[in-house]
Amino acid sequence: MSDIDNLAISTIRLLAVDQVAAANSGHPGAPLGLAQVAHIIFKNMIQNPASPDWLNKDRFVLSNGHSVALLYSLLHLAGYPLSIEDLKQFRHINSKTPGHPEAETPGIDVTTGPLGQGICNAVGLALAQEHIAARFNKPGFEISNNYTYCILGDGCMMEGVASEACSLAGHLKLSKLIAFYDDNHISIDGDTNVAFTEDVNKRYEAYGWEVLWVKDGMHDYEGITKAIEQAKKSDKPTLIRVTTIIGYGSKMQGTHSVHGAPLKADDIVQLKTHLGFDPSKSFVVPEEVYSYYKSFADSGAAAEAKWSAMLKEYSSQYPELGAELKRRIAGELPADLESILPTFTAADKAVATRKLSEGVISKLYDAVPELIGGSADLTGSNLTRAPDAVDFQPPSTGLGDYSGRYIRFGVREHGMAAICNGISAYGANFISFGATFMNFVSYAVGAVRLSALSGHHVLYVATHDSIGLGEDGPTHQPIETLTHLRSIPNLSVWRPADGNETSAAYLVALKNKHTPSVLAFSRQNLPQLAGSSIAKASKGGYVVHGSEAPVAAVVATGSEVGIAVEAAELLAKEGVNINVISLPDWFTFDAQPKDYKLSIFPDGLPVMSFEVLSTNGWSKYAHEHFGLDRFGISGKGPDVYKYFEFTGEGVAKRVKKVVDFYKGTEVKSRLNTAL
Amino acid sequence: MSDIDNLAISTIRLLAVDQVAAANSGHPGAPLGLAQVAHIIFKNMIQNPASPDWLNKDRFVLSNGHSVALLYSLLHLAGYPLSIEDLKQFRHINSKTPGHPEAETPGIDVTTGPLGQGICNAVGLALAQEHIAARFNKPGFEISNNYTYCILGDGCMMEGVASEACSLAGHLKLSKLIAFYDDNHISIDGDTNVAFTEDVNKRYEAYGWEVLWVKDGMHDYEGITKAIEQAKKSDKPTLIRVTTIIGYGSKMQGTHSVHGAPLKADDIVQLKTHLGFDPSKSFVVPEEVYSYYKSFADSGAAAEAKWSAMLKEYSSQYPELGAELKRRIAGELPADLESILPTFTAADKAVATRKLSEGVISKLYDAVPELIGGSADLTGSNLTRAPDAVDFQPPSTGLGDYSGRYIRFGVREHGMAAICNGISAYGANFISFGATFMNFVSYAVGAVRLSALSGHHVLYVATHDSIGLGEDGPTHQPIETLTHLRSIPNLSVWRPADGNETSAAYLVALKNKHTPSVLAFSRQNLPQLAGSSIAKASKGGYVVHGSEAPVAAVVATGSEVGIAVEAAELLAKEGVNINVISLPDWFTFDAQPKDYKLSIFPDGLPVMSFEVLSTNGWSKYAHEHFGLDRFGISGKGPDVYKYFEFTGEGVAKRVKKVVDFYKGTEVKSRLNTAL
Numbered sequence A, B: 001m002s003d004i005d006n007l008a009i010s011t012i013r014l015l016a017v018d019q020v021a022a023a024n025s026g027h028p029g030a031p032l033g034l035a036q037v038a039h040i041i042f043k044n045m046i047q048n049p050a051s052p053d054w055l056n057k058d059r060f061v062l063s064n065g066h067s068v069a070l071l072y073s074l075l076h077l078a079g080y081p082l083s084i085e086d087l088k089q090f091r092h093i094n095s096k097t098p099g100h101p102e103a104e105t106p107g108i109d110v111t112t113g114p115l116g117q118g119i120c121n122a123v124g125l126a127l128a129q130e131h132i133a134a135r136f137n138k139p140g141f142e143i144s145n146n147y148t149y150c151i152l153g154d155g156c157m158m159e160g161v162a163s164e165a166c167s168l169a170g171h172l173k174l175s176k177l178i179a180f181y182d183d184n185h186i187s188i189d190g191d192t193n194v195a196f197t198e199d200v201n202k203r204y205e206a207y208g209w210e211v212l213w214v215k216d217g218m219h220d221y222e223g224i225t226k227a228i229e230q231a232k233k234s235d236k237p238t239l240i241r242v243t244t245i246i247g248y249g250s251k252m253q254g255t256h257s258v259h260g261a262p263l264k265a266d267d268i269v270q271l272k273t274h275l276g277f278d279p280s281k282s283f284v285v286p287e288e289v290y291s292y293y294k295s296f297a298d299s300g301a302a303a304e305a306k307w308s309a310m311l312k313e314y315s316s317q318y319p320e321l322g323a324e325l326k327r328r329i330a331g332e333l334p335a336d337l338e339s340i341l342p343t344f345t346a347a348d349k350a351v352a353t354r355k356l357s358e359g360v361i362s363k364l365y366d367a368v369p370e371l372i373g374g375s376a377d378l379t380g381s382n383l384t385r386a387p388d389a390v391d392f393q394p395p396s397t398g399l400g401d402y403s404g405r406y407i408r409f410g411v412r413e414h415g416m417a418a419i420c421n422g423i424s425a426y427g428a429n430f431i432s433f434g435a436t437f438m439n440f441v442s443y444a445v446g447a448v449r450l451s452a453l454s455g456h457h458v459l460y461v462a463t464h465d466s467i468g469l470g471e472d473g474p475t476h477q478p479i480e481t482l483t484h485l486r487s488i489p490n491l492s493v494w495r496p497a498d499g500n501e502t503s504a505a506y507l508v509a510l511k512n513k514h515t516p517s518v519l520a521f522s523r524q525n526l527p528q529l530a531g532s533s534i535a536k537a538s539k540g541g542y543v544v545h546g547s548e549a550p551v552a553a554v555v556a557t558g559s560e561v562g563i564a565v566e567a568a569e570l571l572a573k574e575g576v577n578i579n580v581i582s583l584p585d586w587f588t589f590d591a592q593p594k595d596y597k598l599s600i601f602p603d604g605l606p607v608m609s610f611e612v613l614s615t616n617g618w619s620k621y622a623h624e625h626f627g628l629d630r631f632g633i634s635g636k637g638p639d640v641y642k643y644f645e646f647t648g649e650g651v652a653k654r655v656k657k658v659v660d661f662y663k664g665t666e667v668k669s670r671l672n673t674a675l
């Protein structure tokens, strides 16, 4: 190791320590142990801090996101717009340096912190890269060849989500993924010996990874450097285990007390002194360290310039591919998507929305080449595979190739969602999708929440969306799931009632670049509604069945809308006129102007919600509820609906009670509120 | 293999096939492949079908729960109260034979179906057994020595939750756990080669398991039998990989088309003919098969009788332990728990509820020996370890022993929850608990939902329950979590506001034997309220701060109750009298008589909810809301609260708006409804 590398590493260490000290909060331990590894990674990375969105830059994911002070130090040195003043504001309100990495900060590729997610995102980033390379690279034009680097700690290693994604990464032979395992033998409960004594190397070998081990991660600079070289030569993803000492250089090094609390003042003094820094000063960066890092940035800028020139030439030789790439880099959807989406009339036959979804996906597959995804081993049930889809597989399997866009995720719902986040984070306008039964979206919500927090363009296809799935019974029938998902900020949760609404759901979901969407579909057939249209459903909610002078309204979603219309017709025969409101996506509806919303839910109209899931949340729109606040039962779908009186008659009966109850009282719209 | 074994296996196969055919729905593939394995397991198991709750019986978990027709066949033969008529009602509404195993059926130890859960439950069952043995066994008195058998398939193998629990099981050396991996190379998407090519044996060896492999699972009867013998000798948990053929004997054997759909009629005919059965008959059990299985039941009954006699003698030699065991088997809590719970007055100092929880746990640790659990590597933050707790560890580690009741789960939230379900399912009155940050309960909800569905007595300790956690920022700050959990049927979700409410939460949670509870606790200090008491809080909701002729009410939970009281005091100075309602657990409150609930939320009183999380769901009680329908921010906790105006002033300002808005209008209680 040269003197300048040594000085840079010391600088990184102390910047991290100073941030945590200034905030009086944070995690100094991992940055002290990892500064050398991270410095070597950044030395190896080809990136241009002036151009954080460059498609072919190397990616970096800090999966142990609590070590973020390390990352801020590196981003500052690398030349990203993160000043020393910003570092001083670490963990302060509205600073550019929050307590965990957030992708809004330039240079941060993915938001991390929840353990295990980052390494899965890295798998997604590496998968996206392989796909871009397979689609666009041509002889003499290596449009895509970037690496994805990742650091993960013991916590990530223990998380099941990481196991899922890493097993799949091994299967997929994502050879440009280089992950460093910070093996410091410490987690929050103390020595990892209390809970984590498995043979990690052997496990990753079992997954089909290349596994290298640098046993003296605190001193073996050459070993780390060589390991990266070796990783680049492998045809597998590589795990470089680096045995480190947490809090290296602190008086408390090697203990868990250095994990999540600032170093004491005297400890900082001895550390700075030992590293040759003035202990009376903080946030010090020697000029030569800036210059050194400037040289990396200059190389990166030169590399990007070369790449851009190549792209120009490429576009003239391959105009179609060039145009596609340009469009995708610009973040524009293909033109005129509306026109390819199926539309329906009431004369069309009843079809399950999962089947209607298959129809839409089949249209989109060719039209939207940035759409990539698959199912967690439920392809035949989720119906997510376009007929002419090619599987994303290592060509050596003979089952597909990397230009394929259908991903066989295996029974790995959480890993699937986290990988989808990584694919979306890659850029190139990627829209990723993952499918499972709606009840098992719950397995994945740790990642779904991060889709929403980060604004990843991910679609979750969630079929078998109610007790209507029938015989599989209560272990598979969602009850709480929709309420849960609707409570996550920045998440669209569609539950279309028919073909037009299914097309609308996809249309809005594709257009909402920074809002992920859950698309809930029925197992069972649903009638095509006379009152639906793509335009109306695109508002998130509308009157699908109106009456003259209605005395009440039923608001429903998905499979219940048709039943509600049936109830309205039964009631009309008895002279009770009601409206039926279809509300396929609360998120989209809530964003409409208030007068539109009040036109759907006006004062004076008692409203009953009807959805065969938890009623929790429906009071927001409705005064009364008909739903399922208990677990379901096993039986044929129609029998289960009848058992709970989820029928036209059952709805009509309850509406009459509601009408009687509110007769002569002042009924305020639930949307007419003070706050 | 003897003729009778052969005949029994054929009988099991055909009973399963006939069930699926009768239901015209279900999964015949795995039962056909696994009948031999399952028969051998049942031959080995010591159980008394007349006494399904016998503490020391061997346990069996079908982790690939979709194979349930296999299990029903076995339970019928074994002599559990499941008749041929019941088998004919497979997957019919209100039958005893729903589409996945449900623990209500006698002989079914845990509800399974959601993939990966069962093997984790098996880990919990084996853990519970080790603990009972360590606590109660004495020389000459082997009170506990039962085995836990489990079958899992490729789906379970791919799930991260299983990886988590199996890694921990290896660390814990749970040697009485014997798991069979049904290696049939098929999952729903087809050949497992499309997504799952890892080396499973190597992975389980890496976890510290004994791994055996029976390569011809369709014919090698002796191999399977011997593998069980070998497993019993190991000091590790054992994985017996059995390579099988899905749908064995069907014309479609070895393909995924035999996984989840009934066999065709002609296929059933050829299968029955081939197995020597009359193809014109269904649900046939030869008398000799009944006799054969009767002999297993007789052995089991004799074993239980011997055990009961031993327990009698044990109780006289070890009266204290004997009494404890008797009490626990009877399902009774220790007497007089109320008296040991801490109580507080307003004069007591402000304390974080997580700290108050630690105080309660410390009291309970000695008083309630069936309480066992720990944290997912956040012990020092969750504060879940009683000062005199002993770790549950293999004695060889020197870190504890199996009589210990503090479990170091590692960073494995989902596995933790699923293991807790298994511990609770063991019986012996076990109350298990698992702790993490509230935001990461979301990682575990696949298992939390099953706690609720099965009525497992599990406590989830969820600290850092809001943006009040501060600097860790939005990746760690829960928003949707409470709404989500409150939407799960049969789940108590406590968010106590102070010491008395914390004691009440534990008291109710301990007494609710068949309802799991989430206990949400603050990171930050909260004042002791003048108006709280254990008795009042035990109703789930009450007026904590009343006023003469209130013009509005604020309903709040946890950390927001004290702020609401502050707001009430500010408003009182301006002549605006309001009530403050504390609603620590919706589930408990909702179960109160309607007149009590209406006394808290009477007609005429506009109510504003105040909780610094998603407002979704609060319309059930409140007309207006003050909460957080966006992600949080990183900063010091008090700064974050101020930023969003979550202060006495901020609340008071909004209450005044609410009072103005509803002045002169007819305000109906949200609980005064038609349905």
Ligand SMILES: [Ca+2]
Residues within 6 Å of the ligand: A153, A154, A155, A182, A183, A184, A185, A186, A187
């Ligand atoms: Ca560590």
Ligand SMILES: [Ca+2]
Residues within 6 Å of the ligand: B153, B154, B155, B182, B183, B184, B185, B186, B187
């Ligand atoms: Ca299989």
